[in-house]
Amino acid sequence: MENTQQDINNESTVDTATDNATTTNTVNTNTANNDILKYYMPQKTKRVGTFTLGLTLVAIGSLTINSVISQNFNFALLSAITPFIFISLGIEILVASFFANNKKLKYDFLSMFIAFCLVVFSGMALIIPNTIKYFGPEKSISEMKISRHIEDVLYNNIPDKNSVKDIDIIVSINPFNNTDTEIDVNNIDFVDFVRIDLTLEDTNDIDEFLNKSREFALITNKNFSTAKLYINGYTVDKSKYFSISFSSKFNFNADINVLKQRIEEKIWDKEVERYMPKAEYEKLNITT
Numbered sequence: 400m401e402n403t404q405q406d407i408n409n410e411s412t413v414d415t416a417t418d419n420a421t422t423t424n425t426v427n428t429n430t431a432n433n434d435i436l437k438y439y440m441p442q443k444t445k446r447v448g449t450f451t452l453g454l455t456l457v458a459i460g461s462l463t464i465n466s467v468i469s470q471n472f473n474f475a476l477l478s479a480i481t482p483f484i485f486i487s488l489g490i491e492i493l494v495a496s497f498f499a500n501n502k503k504l505k506y507d508f509l510s511m512f513i514a515f516c517l518v519v520f521s522g523m524a525l526i527i528p529n530t531i532k533y534f535g536p537e538k539s540i541s542e543m544k545i546s547r548h549i550e551d552v553l554y555n556n557i558p559d560k561n562s563v564k565d566i567d568i569i570v571s572i573n574p575f576n577n578t579d580t581e582i583d584v585n586n587i588d589f590v591d592f593v594r595i596d597l598t599l600e601d602t603n604d605i606d607e608f609l610n611k612s613r614e615f616a617l618i619t620n621k622n623f624s625t626a627k628l629y630i631n632g633y634t635v636d637k638s639k640y641f642s643i644s645f646s647s648k649f650n651f652n653a654d655i656n657v658l659k660q661r662i663e664e665k666i667w668d669k670e671v672e673r674y675m676p677k678a679e680y681e682k683l684n685i686t687t
Contacts, residue, residue: 451491452509454487455513455517549568556618562599564600569594570593572591594626595626598631602633605659608641608662613658619645628651629643640664640667666680
């Protein structure tokens with residue numbers, strides 16, 4: 400009887416141990432399954448940059464509609480809004496990182512690429528019109544008009560119109576100085592280049608050449624203060640060649656005696672058959 404009771408207790412102990420082992424195995428199996436599911440299940444992600452992409456498209460679309468209505472696309476405004484696209488993208492990344500809640504952030508490279516393309520395009524949009532304006536036909540046409548206008552003004556203000564043999568005017572405008580206004584003679588300033596070359600009719604001596612040159616210099620400085628004036632001429636017998644330049648206020652407003660010293664005088668040398676500077680000619684003749 401005692402043996403039978405002991406056997407029953409032993410069987411109960413074995414059953415209890417078996418149940419505990421089964422429960423433990425079940426818990427371990429469930430834990431393992433959860434780990435496996437967690438490993439294989441994709442982690443939740445949060446896309447960053449979509450808002451900026453939408454904002455960019457809205458901005459571009461609005462500018463496009465405005466350009467269709469006004470027939471004038473505002474490239475400067477397009478370039479001005481590009482920094483705000485980067486600011487918007489940065490704010491979106493910061494906000495998404497703060498409220499991620501263990502979610503994986505996935506950057507929307509499409510929006511970033513569009514933002515980058517917009518920055519490049521806006522920069523090119525500002526450069527290309529000015530480049531076309533600088534190298535295109537508009538610049539050449541404007542320079543021709545300015546050159547003709549300068550010639551007309553000088554012609555109308557010269558008392559003795561027969562004193563000029565030839566005139567050559569070189570104009571090189573800088574459209575990057577002021578791209579919002581039409582380029583003409585009224586807005587030429589020091590960044591633009593204007594050169595006037597005058598060839599006078601033959602004169603009798605250096606004094607006559609100087610008086611005529613000073614007369615043209617005063618007229619040029621009065622009407623075109625930023626222009627550079629170069630005057631040359633010969634004597635009647637072609638034995639001497641004179642040239643003088645007026646390239647600054649010091650030249651235009653210099654005393655006549657000072658200007659006389661600045662005249663470059665060349666003398667025709669029959670032996671070498673060319674015009675030689677006066678100092679060189681006199682030195683050569685003294686030596687020989």
